[in-house]
Amino acid sequence: MQDKLKQLTKDTFLYGLSTILGRFLNFLLVPFHTHFFHPADYGIIANLYAPIAVLNIIFLFGMDTAYLKFAGSADPAKRSSIYLTALVPVLIVDSLIVVILIVFSPVLSGLFHIPKQYDYLWLYCAGILFLDALTALPYISLRLQKKVLRFSAIRVANILLNIVLNIVFIIFLNMGIESILISNFIASALSFVLLLPEVTEFFRGVFDRDLLGRLFRFGIPYLPAGIASMFMQVIDRPIVEKLKGYETLGVYQANYRLGIFMMLYVSMFQYAWQPFFLENSKVPEGKILFAKVFTYFTAIGAVILVILSFFISDIATLRVFNFSLVGKEYWRGLSIIPVVLLAYLFNGFYFNFSAGLFIKEKSFIFPLIMGMGAVSNVAANYLLIPVFDIMGAAISTLISYSLMAIGFYFAANKVFPVSYEWRKIGSILFLIGLYGAVYYSFYIYLNNHILIKLALSILFITVLFAGKILTLNSVRSLIKRKVLLN
Numbered sequence: 001m002q003d004k005l006k007q008l009t010k011d012t013f014l015y016g017l018s019t020i021l022g023r024f025l026n027f028l029l030v031p032f033h034t035h036f037f038h039p040a041d042y043g044i045i046a047n048l049y050a051p052i053a054v055l056n057i058i059f060l061f062g063m064d065t066a067y068l069k070f071a072g073s074a075d076p077a078k079r080s081s082i083y084l085t086a087l088v089p090v091l092i093v094d095s096l097i098v099v100i101l102i103v104f105s106p107v108l109s110g111l112f113h114i115p116k117q118y119d120y121l122w123l124y125c126a127g128i129l130f131l132d133a134l135t136a137l138p139y140i141s142l143r144l145q146k147k148v149l150r151f152s153a154i155r156v157a158n159i160l161l162n163i164v165l166n167i168v169f170i171i172f173l174n175m176g177i178e179s180i181l182i183s184n185f186i187a188s189a190l191s192f193v194l195l196l197p198e199v200t201e202f203f204r205g206v207f208d209r210d211l212l213g214r215l216f217r218f219g220i221p222y223l224p225a226g227i228a229s230m231f232m233q234v235i236d237r238p239i240v241e242k243l244k245g246y247e248t249l250g251v252y253q254a255n256y257r258l259g260i261f262m263m264l265y266v267s268m269f270q271y272a273w274q275p276f277f278l279e280n281s282k283v284p285e286g287k288i289l290f291a292k293v294f295t296y297f298t299a300i301g302a303v304i305l306v307i308l309s310f311f312i313s314d315i316a317t318l319r320v321f322n323f324s325l326v327g328k329e330y331w332r333g334l335s336i337i338p339v340v341l342l343a344y345l346f347n348g349f350y351f352n353f354s355a356g357l358f359i360k361e362k363s364f365i366f367p368l369i370m371g372m373g374a375v376s377n378v379a380a381n382y383l384l385i386p387v388f389d390i391m392g393a394a395i396s397t398l399i400s401y402s403l404m405a406i407g408f409y410f411a412a413n414k415v416f417p418v419s420y421e422w423r424k425i426g427s428i429l430f431l432i433g434l435y436g437a438v439y440y441s442f443y444i445y446l447n448n449h450i451l452i453k454l455a456l457s458i459l460f461i462t463v464l465f466a467g468k469i470l471t472l473n474s475v476r477s478l479i480k481r482k483v484l485l486n
Helices: 002-027 029-036 039-060 063-072 076-103 105-111 121-144 148-172 178-194 196-204 209-219 222-234 236-244 246-280 286-317 328-353 355-359 365-388 390-415 422-441 443-447 450-466 474-481
Strands: none
Touching (some): 029 246, 039 178, 039 222, 039 236, 039 246, 063 076, 063 209, 063 246, 076 105, 076 121, 076 209, 105 121, 121 148, 121 178, 121 196, 121 246, 209 222, 222 236, 222 365, 222 390, 236 246, 236 365, 236 390, 246 286, 246 328, 246 355, 246 390, 286 328, 286 422, 286 443, 328 355, 355 390, 365 390, 422 443
16 A cells, blocks of 8 residues: 555656646746736737637547546557557547638637737647647657656656747747747647657557547547536636736736646646556555545645745745746736635545546546536636636636535545545645635735744644644554445
């Protein structure tokens, strides 16, 4: 048991190195962009990336998830055939979508309130989406083969090139917001070139029509599920723009992206978690293992949440060579960050709970729960933004992720019941709520007293260790008592 937990920790750490390094480097573009672009211009890019995020799901239509499922549990010798069978429909469908995007770019600009002079940006969007779709399966293949270093090197190279090109285009060539998309397109092209060895290797497989049917049956439900999930993540952008304007959207987007630190934690966990639960779903102690993983995930996430909530204002406004993490015009949105961090933590809960549905191939449930989350997000945004401004948008995201986590727990519990350590989880959530009340009750006071925030953070961590939430001591006793729902 402890060996398996250590292996998951090791994989999470290795994927985390590339994820944290890569996304942190990419995050450096936030202070860069917020110092060179007015909030209204930055809001245009935020509004443009919203449909890109949704289209990214459509370009793969669940074939990435299906490939992960079937290749992850198949003999390595058969993976090339699974890859080829999943890739062919992706190539055909995506080529058609690219043509549609280019032809109807003026219509799309009108639909998403993109100024007419930026119609040509949809060409770069189409290129980015097509290249990213082609690299999705090779990236999954590297994860299944545990080629962490190669996986990490390509991702980091992509982001480094993206950063360098942003600097060159914006500072030296004096280009505008189109620099962001052009840089992204070239970086995606680099990833595709670097992944060509994986692409060509898997063309040695044989196209399997029977397997294609199984891939579609498993993967297609993830298309509406993925669209609903991504829709839920980005729908607040156009709603904020519609209700409050591009300038407010720019402020919201910049501060929302400061939640990247929790997103990094959840992402690095997800990369290691999916192959891990597929590997251990049939071992006798598997369900106990999953319960323990969820406890550790929640405890570590809570520490990240509390520390960042207390110190993010100090970090964001700290000036180095007259530059701060975000431009001064964006500081008024810093108060939303703790809510965004908590929302990402609940997003991680959903990843934990959904493992049972993935294992049991109950993919038809995903779009139902994701759809519930998307609908609740839209409704909450329209209700809360007029009252609470951008804080209403952040709260809406938190509400949606919470509802999704609850939905996935009950759905998965029916087909793959796990005895989670709810007493410990409840204690952690209570502490988070208590600290949240302290944070918002004394928001202005705390921002001026860094030593008090440091003391409160240390106290929080001490309470977690005192409660033995972050130790492995209870694993053996759990196994002996067989705290397991069969």
